[in-house]
Amino acid sequence: AAEVRRQPALPANDVVTAPAIRSANARPDYDVLVVGAGFAGATLAERLASQAGKRVLLIDRREHVGGNAYDEHDAAGILIHRYGPHIFHTNSDEIVQYLSKFTKWRPYEHRVLAAVRDKLLPIPINRTTINGLYGLDLQDDDQAAAFLAARAERREIRTSEDVVIAAVGQELYETFFRGYTRKQWGLDPSELDKSVTARVPTRTSIDDRYFLDSFQAMPLDGYTRMFENMVDHDLIDVELGVDFRDVANRVTVGHTIFTGPVDEYFDHRFGALPYRCLDFQHETHDMERFQPVAVVNYPSEDTPFTRITEYKQLTGQVHRQTSISYEYSSATGNPYYPIPRADNQAVYKQYEALADALPDVSFVGRLATYKYYNMDQVVGQALATYRRLAPRIGVKAIA
Ligand code: FAD
Structure with a gap:
């Protein structure tokens, strides 16, 4: 029987469950395990399958692809963003070209x-x-x-x-x-x-666009549809509602791409990295329009929420009702925003050193690198990771 060993990354007495078991002699079940089906994971899974011909297992512990950019139709049939409003904007032609393989766009300038x-x-x-x-x-x-x-x-x-x-x-x-x-x-x-x-974007003009990027748009049929197109490949198996710890014990892989929280990967051994969490109260109203623009901020501490989003104004959907969400920040719940303080960065650096020492695992995306990134930046990071990784995992021609 083939010798089966854990990935040689961590000391034997370490409490961390290595991400996947790899057979030293036999061919692993998958060339690559991608943990997390957000922008980071979906981009890497797509590249590795379609450009490198790798067999990929893409998992997510949520019941859907898309990560935080996931959108869905609510009970009224209105397309909403479950985890808050996502507006795509970038100055990178490369990233627009890449994502345009999987979606058409609806021009949209955020105000x-x-x-x-x-x-x-x-x-x-x-x-x-x-x-x-x-x-x-x-x-x-x-x-x-x-x-x-x-x-x-x-x-x-x-x-x-x-x-x-x-x-x-x-x-x-x-x-x-x-x-x-x-x-x-x-x-x-x-x-x-x-x-x-770092810079307060204050303007002396009357330009009221929120972003000034050269490309600003929404995926025409929504983010989820775009993600489904990205991962729709014969060489990609997708498993949803599955945590990577469960997969690690039943699947052998050659390389792991981890896009979840880096502190969780290492069992919080240096302490939990703090995140700001969000709660969304979604509502549908019997009116065509709720507010003048897609997002209204509420800076005063007299209101408990930070902003209200009206989704039809992002998507352009025509519907006699409208769906909105109130957004609340909190200390507990799903991790959303890394809290940018020097002491947190110092803890992250300790995790980063451990991550860098794992040759068979790549840490990509906002949770794995503990940094707030826009969607285009995550795609850029994932494409760069692919270019670096490809030669190491036996890919000759890189597209
Ligand atoms: P995620 O989208 O978080 O995906 C990571 C995935 O990994 C998740 O689905 C998670 O379930 C899964 N996962 C984690 N751990 C495990 C595990 N152990 N096992 C299995 N699966 C696991 N960016 C913009 O460019 N424009 C915007 O307008 C914008 N608006 C935003 C609004 C909000 C409220 C927030 C919070 C972010 C916004 N962003 C925006 C940023 C954008 O959400 C991120 O850039 C993007 O989602 C990051 O993708 P990712 O793949 O790194 O992470």
Whole structure:
């Protein structure tokens, strides 16, 4: 019988269950196990199967593909995003070309309003915001720049609070940022790394687009359909509702791509990496339109939620009713946002060192690298991982 051994990554007395058992002599059941069917996992599974001819087992412990970008039709038949609004935007032609193999697009430019002082004003702050908030009539960029410069405070930049006050001054900081940040992170901006708001995107123009990327769009038939197209390949088996610990004991694989939480992979041996969690209260209303734009932010701490999303405005779906979600931040639940503080990064670095020492496992995506990434960045990271990995796992020609 073939000798069966665990992947040689960890010391023998380690409590961690190695991700998959590999037969030293026999051909493994799959060339690659991909854990997690979000952007990171789906991209790698697709590349490895379609370009490298590898046999891939793609698993996810959720009952669906798509990770946090998953969308679904609710009881009313309206396409909603279960885990909050996802708007695709990028400056990378390569990533657009890649994803365009699996979806057509609906052009969409995201606009967000903030509910402050009984008004709905554009965010990021622009000239319209300033005029609306202060009852002014600033006519051009120069006037708006002078207005902001007169309020900006010179100070040493250490925290998020410093970043914002140095850019727009105390009053705009308190109106638009302080309460929102406290709700979003459960921390005062003065306790958060300056990187959280490294640059406050303040505009002196009246451009009210939320993103300025060259490509902004929604997948025409939704994210889930796009993911289904990505993983629809003879060489990819998909198992849903399965945790990788369960698979590890019954399947042999050559290489593992892990896109779940890196601290969980290593049994939290250096402690749990903190995440901010979200709750969504989804509702359907008997009206065609609920609010003027897809997303309205609620910066004040008087409201418990951070924002309301109206999904039809993202997707362009026509329906006599409309579905919205209230978004609440919390300390417990599904991990969503890594909390950007130096002490958390230091813990992550310890996990990263362990991860780097595992030649047969690649850690990819937002949870496995403990970093907030946009969708396009995760696709970019996954494509780069594929290019690096391919020669190591016997792929000659890389597309
Ligand atoms: P995920 O999508 O989280 O996928 C990881 C998958 O791994 C999950 O499905 C999980 O179930 C699975 N998994 C984890 N552990 C295991 C295990 N042990 N066994 C089996 N399966 C496991 N980005 C944008 O570009 N635009 C936006 O508008 C945008 N909006 C966002 C809104 C919110 C509320 C949030 C939280 C994020 C948003 N993002 C947005 C970021 C986007 O969600 C991420 O970039 C993207 O989902 C990351 O993909 P991923 O594959 O790394 O992770």
